[in-house]
Amino acid sequence: MFATRSLAAKGMRMYSSSTSLNAKVAVLGAAGGIGQPLSMLCRLSPVFTSVSCYDVVNTPGVAADLSHIPSPGSVTGFTPTEGFGSDANVKCYPAGAGAGLADALKGCDVVIIPAGVPRKPGMTRDDLFNTNASIVRTLMEGVAEHCPGALTCIISNPVNSTVPIAKDVLVNAGVLPADVPVIGGHAGITILPLFSQVPGLTLTDAEREELTVRVQFGGDEVVKAKDGAGSATLSMAYAGFVFAENAVKAMKGEKVVQAAYVDSDVTDAEFFASPCTFGPGGVEEVHGFGEMTEYEQGWFDKMMPDLKAQIAKGHAFMEEK
Numbered sequence: 001m002f003a004t005r006s007l008a009a010k011g012m013r014m015y016s017s018s019t020s021l022n023a024k025v026a027v028l029g030a031a032g033g034i035g036q037p038l039s040m041l042c043r044l045s046p047v048f049t050s051v052s053c054y055d056v057v058n059t060p061g062v063a064a065d066l067s068h069i070p071s072p073g074s075v076t077g078f079t080p081t082e083g084f085g086s087d088a089n090v091k092c093y094p095a096g097a098g099a100g101l102a103d104a105l106k107g108c109d110v111v112i113i114p115a116g117v118p119r120k121p122g123m124t125r126d127d128l129f130n131t132n133a134s135i136v137r138t139l140m141e142g143v144a145e146h147c148p149g150a151l152t153c154i155i156s157n158p159v160n161s162t163v164p165i166a167k168d169v170l171v172n173a174g175v176l177p178a179d180v181p182v183i184g185g186h187a188g189i190t191i192l193p194l195f196s197q198v199p200g201l202t203l204t205d206a207e208r209e210e211l212t213v214r215v216q217f218g219g220d221e222v223v224k225a226k227d228g229a230g231s232a233t234l235s236m237a238y239a240g241f242v243f244a245e246n247a248v249k250a251m252k253g254e255k256v257v258q259a260a261y262v263d264s265d266v267t268d269a270e271f272f273a274s275p276c277t278f279g280p281g282g283v284e285e286v287h288g289f290g291e292m293t294e295y296e297q298g299w300f301d302k303m304m305p306d307l308k309a310q311i312a313k314g315h316a317f318m319e320e321k
Contacts, residue, residue: 024050026108026147028101028139029115030077031055031062034155038114039066049073054104055115060084078104101139105146113139113166114155125158136162140169148175167200182215182259183274183289184300190307191216192300196293208295250278262286269307 025042029035030053042051043066050073051066053059063077063084077084078100105111116132119125136156143152148170156162170176178201184192193215195201195208203211214221222232243258250256261273264286277285292300 022049023047023109024052024107025110025112026052026054026104026150028054028104028111028113029156031058032114032116033118034114036062038112040069042112043069043071043075046072048110050107051075052104052108053077054079054101056080076104101142102146105142105150108147108150111143111147111150111152112155113153115139116156119157128157129161132156132158132162133165136165137169140166141173144170144173144175148173149177171201180215181275181289183272184303185271185273185307185310186261187310188216188306189299190303190310192296192303194289194292194296196296197290212299247278247282250282251280253280255279257287267304269304270311272307 025048027035027039027042030039032055035053035055039051039053039062042048053063053066053076055062056079059077059079061077061084063075066075066077074085080100113136116135117128119128136154140152143150152166154163154166167176178198181194181197182191183194184190193212195203195211219232222235223230243260246256246258256278257275258278259273260276260278260283261271262276262283263270264272264274266272266274266286266288274289275287276283277287
């Protein structure tokens with residue numbers, strides 16, 4: 001099924017409604033040599049229903065130009081102190097310094113950063129770094145504050161250095177999602193997050209202790225916050241849905257690895273949660289959990305007696321029947 005606009009009917013463009021993802025993209029550095037054609041391509045794509053352009057100069061003009069392209073959705077353009085919107089609901093302002101970046105980023109699903117100076121004859125990558133590093137840092141601080149869940153794509157050179165800068169900004173702001181292996185069981189100290197296995201994550205002893213305990217007793221946190229009105233239900237429903245959805249994907253042939261609490265010989269406990277490969281027949285392989293730090297080994301040693309006792313409690317219940 002195709003949706004068209006009046007100009008598209010004259011042969012200018014047709015759009016497939018089935019490919020629209022209703023995504024908002026921000027191009028930071030949109031007035032530059034890469035940023036302008038990149039913004040135009042985003043404007044033409046049915047994937048993006050909103051294109052937000054940001055640069056230190058000229059971006060309202062770029063956005064005004066882009067607004068005359070007969071594409072669905074809106075286009076906005078911002079500098080630090082002024083803005084342009086093709087959508088009547090978008091405010092145009094002068095405003096305080098930095099407000100433009102905040103407005104450009106709000107609600108974005110994708111952020112693309114081509115901002116910075118290009119390399120010229122005689123310039124080294126170190127020369128680029130000296131300028132572009134601070135630009136990327138500033139823009140990423142905006143991303144961390146205003147759209148921390150957005151997929152961020154770094155074009156600014158030297159990429160080998162600017163990508164680590166982007167990551168460090170997100171880590172320092174505490175908004176970088178991390179895939180943390182969690183092993184053991186389901187309750188209290190039988191839950192053991194292995195933060196040591198998260199690449200690039202550095203924690204102080206106090207941070208490591210705080211995060212470990214919070215993961216172990218996250219359910220208690222919700223119970224306390226609900227003040228007698230229930231326990232963790234929404235987050236548990238989400239976890240159950242993700243687990244079931246992945247299991248179905250595996251049944252259809254997609255390779256899926258996810259943690260599961262299963263009958264296992266990974267440890268001397270009869271049941272243990274660790275990464276498992278799922279396939280058409282369910283759990284096809286139970287994996288080990290790799291090396292642990294001395295800190296994690298300490299928690300592991302505390303965990304095992306409780307876990308074994310809880311397993312035995314389940315068996316004892318059945319034996320009484």
